[in-house]
Amino acid sequence: MSIVLDHVSYTYMPGTPYCREALRDISLSVEPGEFIGIIGHTGSGKSTLVQHLNGLLRPLSGTVFVDGNDLHAKNAATKQIRQRVGMVFQYPEHQLFEETVFDDVAFGPRNLGLTADEVNERVESALECVGLAPSQYAKRSPFRLSGGQMRRVAIAGVIALRPEYLVLDEPSAGLDPRGRDEIFEQILQLYQNTGMAVVLVTHNMEDVARMARRLLVMSRGQVEFDGRPSELFHDESIDLHNFGVSLPYVTALLKTLRLSGLMIDDTLLDKNAVADAIAEALGRGANSC
Amino acid sequence: MERQAMLQLKNLCHTYRDENGDELLALDMVNLAFFPGEFVAVIGRNGSGKSTLAKHLNALLTPSSGQCTVAGMDTLDHTKIWEIRQRVGMVFQNPDNQIVASIVEEDVAFGPENLGLPSGEIVRRVDDALRLVDMEDYRMHGPHLLSGGQKQRVAIAGVLAMEPTCLVLDEPTAMLDPVGRQEVLEAVCRLHREEKITLIYITHFMEEAVQADRVVVMDAGRVIMDGTPKIVFSEVEKIRALGMDVPIAADIAALLRAKGISLQQGIITDEELAAALCP
Numbered sequence: 001m002s003i004v005l006d007h008v009s010y011t012y013m014p015g016t017p018y019c020r021e022a023l024r025d026i027s028l029s030v031e032p033g034e035f036i037g038i039i040g041h042t043g044s045g046k047s048t049l050v051q052h053l054n055g056l057l058r059p060l061s062g063t064v065f066v067d068g069n070d071l072h073a074k075n076a077a078t079k080q081i082r083q084r085v086g087m088v089f090q091y092p093e094h095q096l097f098e099e100t101v102f103d104d105v106a107f108g109p110r111n112l113g114l115t116a117d118e119v120n121e122r123v124e125s126a127l128e129c130v131g132l133a134p135s136q137y138a139k140r141s142p143f144r145l146s147g148g149q150m151r152r153v154a155i156a157g158v159i160a161l162r163p164e165y166l167v168l169d170e171p172s173a174g175l176d177p178r179g180r181d182e183i184f185e186q187i188l189q190l191y192q193n194t195g196m197a198v199v200l201v202t203h204n205m206e207d208v209a210r211m212a213r214r215l216l217v218m219s220r221g222q223v224e225f226d227g228r229p230s231e232l233f234h235d236e237s238i239d240l241h242n243f244g245v246s247l248p249y250v251t252a253l254l255k256t257l258r259l260s261g262l263m264i265d266d267t268l269l270d271k272n273a274v275a276d277a278i279a280e281a282l283g284r285g286a287n288s289c
Numbered sequence: 290m291e292r293q294a295m296l297q298l299k300n301l302c303h304t305y306r307d308e309n310g311d312e313l314l315a316l317d318m319v320n321l322a323f324f325p326g327e328f329v330a331v332i333g334r335n336g337s338g339k340s341t342l343a344k345h346l347n348a349l350l351t352p353s354s355g356q357c358t359v360a361g362m363d364t365l366d367h368t369k370i371w372e373i374r375q376r377v378g379m380v381f382q383n384p385d386n387q388i389v390a391s392i393v394e395e396d397v398a399f400g401p402e403n404l405g406l407p408s409g410e411i412v413r414r415v416d417d418a419l420r421l422v423d424m425e426d427y428r429m430h431g432p433h434l435l436s437g438g439q440k441q442r443v444a445i446a447g448v449l450a451m452e453p454t455c456l457v458l459d460e461p462t463a464m465l466d467p468v469g470r471q472e473v474l475e476a477v478c479r480l481h482r483e484e485k486i487t488l489i490y491i492t493h494f495m496e497e498a499v500q501a502d503r504v505v506v507m508d509a510g511r512v513i514m515d516g517t518p519k520i521v522f523s524e525v526e527k528i529r530a531l532g533m534d535v536p537i538a539a540d541i542a543a544l545l546r547a548k549g550i551s552l553q554q555g556i557i558t559d560e561e562l563a564a565a566l567c568p
Contacts, residue, residue: 018433020433020434039466040466041436041437041466041468041469042436042437042438042464042465042466042469043435043436043437144307146335146336147335147336148335170464173463173464174335174382174460174463174464174493175335175493176333176334176335176493176532176533177493177495177532177533177534178334178532178533179334179335179532180493203465203466203467203470205467241468244436244466244467244468244469245466245467245468246467246468246471249496249536249537250537252559253537253538253541253559253562256559256560256562256563257559257562257563257566257567259563260563260564260566260567261567262563262566262567271537271540271541271544272544274541274544275541275544275545275548278541278545278550278566279545279548279550282550282566
């Protein structure tokens with residue numbers, strides 16, 4: 001079972017002067033339990049790609065299958081199949097609308113026709129997943145929370161639908177560093193606790209390097225790289241700049257230190273591990289530099 | 290003799306009223322002066338008052354109490370409001386919300402056209418503005434076909450065409466990819482270097498704040514730190530307690546000092562750390 005894109009192409013406003021080819025013949029699959037990061041230039045097709053994963057956009061050519069079912073087949077099953085893919089858009093807090101946090105998160109489950117008890121259970125566990133204690137937050141207005149908290153309420157609304165695949169488009173844009181760390185920490189925990197597949201579109205290189213096991217780099221509507229983050233960031237032959245991506249800050253620092261002659265493993269990502277490695281390299285003596 | 294401040298905030302308070310009628314103090318007795326040609330980064334958590342502060346600087350908001358002056362003009366003086374807004378240009382997070390025309394040069398010309406300037410002067414201003422952000426080659430392009438970093442530079446050019454003496458940028462790189470962020474930052478640094486425009490730059494990216502002359506740290510509506518990047522980012526623990534980051538080099542330097550490795554204070558860039566470790 002997986003999400004499969006088979007030769008998918010998409011063009012915005014075809015046949016008009018504003019016609020723009022956004023995806024060109026993309027074939028890939030998302031397997032259950034994967035953590036995939038998608039990076040690349042603004043306008044490279046990342047958001048267009050993820051909007052195909054639950055049928056929000058219909059490919060101009062090609063087919064999208066979720067767990068073996070064609071997303072755009074005309075039958076009763078497709079609606080249910082789409083529900084297996086949860087989508088968190090950019091700035092999802094703009095979609096909050098209910099008077100209380102509880103009602104906002106409950107909106108999706110209620111529309112699934114669940115009983116009140118089931119709705120309660122789902123809302124509470126979704127709020128806990130995003131680190132908002134239900135006893136403290138359920139009755140509050142979502143509009144009186146901080147930006148990071150509002151965003152977590154919006155994410156809880158998607159999690160409450162219990163998707164098998166969770167797609168997040170730039171979940172940290174505009175958040176301060178602590179808000180960003182909290183969101184990513186919770187996404188990682190959710191991934192580890194539920195086994196839900198995660199597809200994360202982001203411009204934050206530190207976090208994909210740390211969390212994603214597989215990275216897709218998009219450029220001009222195509223997937224230009226599909227592999228492990230460590231391969232991307234340590235293959236000197238890849239022109240990252242050309243793809244609108246950069247090294248994680250810590251990797252850039254390690255490369256600078258190596259260029260200055262400090263022999264140190266440049267694949268480390270954790271700050272404490274980096275400090276240990278530097279201390280150790282210095283300890284090896286004067287000839288380490 | 291004391292320098293004349295370009296922007297001056299004195300005991301400035303700003304109060305919002307929420308849906309229940311409760312008062313929320315967004316700025317709490319802020320005293321700041323920004324001087325001509327300064328490049329100042331403003332950092333702080335979401336909700337700390339950064340954007341509210343920015344909006345006072347060109348009279349989009351006016352003080353609940355206290356005073357804000359722009360080149361000596363009080364933002365509460367209604368007769369000065371257009372002059373203030375021509376002096377202080379604003380650039381926001383999302384370039385798509387700031388671009389109005391379907392061709393780059395027309396977009397940049399929009400402001401000067403509304404000033405009723407002669408066409409030769411408009412052309413000169415558009416040329417200058419696009420050159421400053423390194424977008425001359427795109428003057429006849431459609432903005433919708435540009436990358437995020439290019440669009441944001443067009444938005445900056447549109448403000449520059451008004452020939453402001455001061456530019457306030459409110460998280461101009463929040464929606465950009467790393468390369469787009471770099472392009473915008475380079476354009477901003479160039480305005481600082483070559484044009485001596487006074488720059489107030491709000492950001493959540495500490496690597497960008499390092500480039501400024503001065504960093505102002507806001508928390509809960511107050512200014513709680515104000516100094517050079519070296520001084521501010523050397524306070525690793527304090528910055529982290531405020532919910533922010535320090536640049537990675539400052540972070541690693543602090544961890545190394547904690548291990549007993551002696552390093553001088555004020556290391557905030559990769560190059561400085563490399564030089565300190567491998568003299």
